[in-house]
Amino acid sequence: MYGNDFGPPDEGVDQVKDPDRDTAHADAAAAALGEGLLGEVAAAEAALAEAAGRTVGRAAADADEAALQAYFDAVIAADQKIEPRDWMPEKYRRTLIRQIAQHAHSEIIGMQPEGNWISRAPSLQRKAILLAKVQDEAGHGLYLYAAAETLGITREELVEMLVSGRQKYSSIFNYPTLTWADVGAVGWLVDGAAIVNQVPLCRCSYGPYARAMIRVCKEESFHQRQGYEVLHVLGHGTPGQRAMAQDAVDRWWYPSLAMFGPPDADSTHSAQSMAWKIKRFSNDELRQRFVDMCVDQARSLNLTLPDPDLRWNAQRRAYDYTQPDYDELMRVISGDGPCNRQRMAFRRQAHADGAWVREAAAAYAAKRASDREAVPA
Secondary structure, eight states: OOOOOSSTTTTOOOOOOOOOHHHHHHHHHHHHHHHHHHHHHHHHHHHHHHHOOOOOOOOOTOOOOOHHHHHHHHHHTTTTBBBTTTTHHHHHHHHHHHHHHHHHHHHHHHHHHHTTTTTTTSSHHHHHHHHHHHHHHHHHHHHHHHHHHTTTTOOOHHHHHHHHTTSSOOGGGSOOOOOOHHHHHIIIIIIIHHHHGGGGGGSSBBHHHHHHHHHHHHHHHHHHHHHHHHHHHHHHHHHHHHHHHHHHHHHHHHHHHHOOOOGGHHHHHHHHHHTTTTTTHHHHHHHHOOOOHHHHHHHHOOOOOOTTEEOOOOTTTTOOOOOOHHHHHHHHHOSSSHHHHHHHHHHHHHHHTHHHHHHHHHHHHHHHHHHHSSOOO
16 A cells, blocks of 8 residues: 565665564654653643633833833733733844744755655655655744744745845754665654754743644654654664664764754853743753653664763763764854755745745735725625
């Protein structure tokens, strides 16, 4: 029905001796590992619904800026949501635009490294799953662009800032996907890091962003599980397949750790974003949580994490680990990564190629509006 994943020994890209047993094991392990994060998403969703029934005394429409600031501070302190109609400090608005836009750009650019493997996935089933995942990423970008638009910036402005290089996207998407195992590593590590970072955003103080993140995180949990299952098959397959999976993990581990941003001491925006409850945890706290989560998962995958200094610290109740190369992170963010130029050239070309679609849609919308105006009341 789905084609054949399984080639001759040592040749198949996705071969296992007992796919039903191994897939069931991977599903059970991945489901158990994801329950905690999805439980947090469910709790955040319930908190959003509960918060909608509570209000903080609103400032009068003609209040001065001091009164408006006091109202804003009270909403933040009460763990309520700032909505588009509410007054907000300009710096809060600009911070949200920067963060949400970077998040949206990352979803759109992030389609490229995996989209490159849709036609080369080892079976029809794998192709269908990967196609669905890449389609999800496009949807996430659209949710997030829509959330940013509520802050008074247009979609056109956001896209122009991406293609012109004035706004950034996540550094992780400037690394190449060299083998099929890289698709698994991106799902397990990159999407795993993303969901650790994004689950707390379901409690972000800005309502449209928090609500968008509920759906994004539910779908990201599927993406992580997809990558985990791919690596589980390879990690328990032939020696060649396990070597390919281990090579992918070795290359993606430290870039994934760098996804959480610079260390707290060097983070420009983290402290203010936490004070405004845009973020709930610091970069280093999230990075530690990710490391602790991955250690047991790697054992289940029959793979190892490429850190000789990784060890349990009983006093801290957490793993000690080697920090990523933050100088490399800054170089990649600045445009000097393995695939920066390729990613942006592809994005610019796609934007140019889609100009006729945007023009046709605008013309159609204008004609519909004109037709409605011409109809007598």
